């Protein structure tokens with residue numbers, strides 16, 4: 328009995344290490360593949376936006392101990408910038424919209440309608456991203472190209488970055504909108520749940536003292552539900568950073584030129600990895616694949632950092648709650 | 655006696671369920687107006703109708719004619735109304751912030767007030783509920799560090815700082831010890847100088863101590879009202895039985 332128990336304890340302890348082991352294995356694996364690129368590119372990887380796979384028809388040359396095609400250079404700045412811009416835009420749109428939707432759900436819907444609606448919202452999060460991408464190409468891009476972007480250009484040109492040329496309809500705005508559509512359900516569902524779980528006595532107390540619905544929502548979002556508010560936003564950001572298919576479809580897939588205005592095309596890290604993987608695998612020196620592995624590594628590090636930050640904020644909020652209860 | 659609130663034929667439904675069906679009641683100014691009645695009789699719902707907290711419950715429908723200071727309740731701006739009809743809840747519900755911030759909260763929402771004026775108003779409100787001397791050196795302390803009775807008085811102060819016309823209290827002592835309860839009962843008797851009090855209670859001895867005018871609610875209707883706390887000429891046997899239970 329006792330030994331059985333001990334064995335069980337030991338076994339569950341081992342199993343508890345599995346997630347950490349998996350994570351470390353993946354990191355090690357990606358790092359191993361990325362290593363030639365890290366050495367070969369050095370800091371250029373982050374400072375240059377020229378992604379040049381070199382001339383593979385000529386014999387490879389030896390650079391810093393690695394064989395690479397002549398002229399090859401891998402600068403990921405465009406991909407990094409594209410990812411950050413599109414994700415930032417997505418959060419900028421999705422966060423206030425989610426806040427207003429959750430406030431509306433909390434304030435205006437009867438309890439029995441709330442649950443089904445939240446389920447419906449959560450269902451949105453399960454729609455495959457290729458569907459969003461398709462909708463983006465068929466509906467959104469023409470709308471942006473023919474109507475919205477020309478309107479923005481002639482009416483908002485005084486805002487820096489809004490006066491550029493409208494070319495295709497794909498790019499920053501399309502990606503930001505599609506991403507926001509994809510992450511808003513996540514943020515909304517976190518927010519609705521946290522508004523809903525705030526104590527009724529506190530909500531009624533606030534309103535009884537003359538708080539408007541708006542002030543009530545603001546108070547909940549910044550106090551009671553603060554950790555969920557930020558946690559939800561970071562969850563959404565994590566999703567946006569790593570989202571691949573939809574931004575591959577509506578990003579524009581540009582190369583070797585940085586976006587010059589809000590109408591420019593982009594090429595996110597995740598999209599670039601998918602787009603270039605096929606040709607990289609067949610390439611003889613392996614440096615192409617290694618450069619994509621470095622890109623993956625960087626994307627992974629950013630995503631992990633966002634997630635960790637989210638947890639820390641959420642954790643701090645939770646701790647504060649406990650302290651309050653104890654006092 | 656001056657009537658400050660008149661309710662005629664109030665009906666409240668939650669879906670098909672009738673919570674209040676055809677209730678009439680008068681609330682007299684500068685009196686302690688007490689409402690007693692069995693659990694589930696609709697007492698809290700009635701109070702929530704009066705400051706229109708029911709607006710926030712989309713499943714609830716309210717009908718009837720309610721006038722407050724001669725004006726229809728629905729013609730008030732809801733926020734304005736809630737500042738004039740304050741509410742204290744059954745369980746003390748201080749916000750998770752300092753004592754000072756709790757008391758200042760409602761006023762801060764309403765107007766930009768200078769620090770010195772705010773300090774004065776907060777002190778005033780705390781004095782009104784007899785809490786100031788107990789917390790004067792610790793106004794920055796977290797409100798959750800107060801005892802239950804102190805928290806409830808804090809919640810009363812928080813409502814009073816808005817200078818309401820009416821203060822509604824929904825079983826304000828039911829979660830408190832006898833000493834705290836006694837203090838709040840004394841407080842209630844003093845409050846009617848300046849405010850109209852509506853008190854919901856289960857406790858007949860409390861009603862006898864503080865009530866000027868008592869209403870008995872049963873199955874969503876006022877079945878008897880009386881100055882003081884003695885009800886005469888009640889026909890309904892169920893209501894009589896209930897009163898008998900209360901008296902024990």
Ligand SMILES: Nc1ncnc2c1ncn2[C@@H]1O[C@H](COP(=O)(O)OP(=O)(O)OP(=O)(O)O)[C@@H](O)[C@H]1O
Pocket residue numbers: 668671673691692693694695696697698699700711713714
């Ligand atoms: N939002 C709501 N939806 C559905 N039913 C409700 C709602 N609010 C109250 N009720 C019902 O209305 C009835 C009266 O409730 P209320 O809280 O007003 O009673 P009460 O007299 O205050 O009771 P107690 O003395 O226990 O506090 C109860 O049966 C309750 O379940």
Ligand SMILES: [Mg+2]
Pocket residue numbers: 697698699824
């Ligand atoms: Mg009640």
